[in-house]
Amino acid sequence: MFDTDILSIHQRGEGPAYTRLCERIAASGEEVFVTIVSFEEQVRGWLEACKKATTPELYTRATNRLNEIRLDFADRAVLLFGDVAATEFARLKQLKVRIGTMDLRIAAITLAHSATLITRNRRDFEKVPGLNFADWTV
Numbered sequence: 001m002f003d004t005d006i007l008s009i010h011q012r013g014e015g016p017a018y019t020r021l022c023e024r025i026a027a028s029g030e031e032v033f034v035t036i037v038s039f040e041e042q043v044r045g046w047l048e049a050c051k052k053a054t055t056p057e058l059y060t061r062a063t064n065r066l067n068e069i070r071l072d073f074a075d076r077a078v079l080l081f082g083d084v085a086a087t088e089f090a091r092l093k094q095l096k097v098r099i100g101t102m103d104l105r106i107a108a109i110t111l112a113h114s115a116t117l118i119t120r121n122r123r124d125f126e127k128v129p130g131l132n133f134a135d136w137t138v
Contacts, residue, residue, distance in 0.1 A: 003038065
């Protein structure tokens with residue numbers, strides 16, 4: 001399962017982190033998933049850029065990127081925030097896990113699917129009890 005930062009590296013399609021990530025994906029033989037939370041984060045960001053665009057050029061750039069995200073997610077395996085994830089999220093909130101809400105949602109979906117989260121954000125995700133995570137960019 002990719003978190004949003006890792007997804008962005010994969011979407012850029014270049015650089016040393018991307019190369020290492022692709023090598024690890026190939027070596028794992030596993031199917032890669034993303035969460036609906038990452039879709040929400042990316043769409044919100046580019047919708048905000050659309051809203052704040054002060055020139056036609058900035059608006060064009062923002063809407064083009066928004067469309068690229070739409071197309072990219074059409075070809076990805078996306079896991080939703082379903083009932084089991086909602087239960088995990090509530091459990092983590094009750095445990096007072098102190099990370100951002102979106103990261104907590106990603107963690108809950110990952111736990112609900114007994115998956116490993118691929119992330120560079122060790123500082124936050126190590127606070128989540130029982131969450132398996134790894135950084136495939138190093």
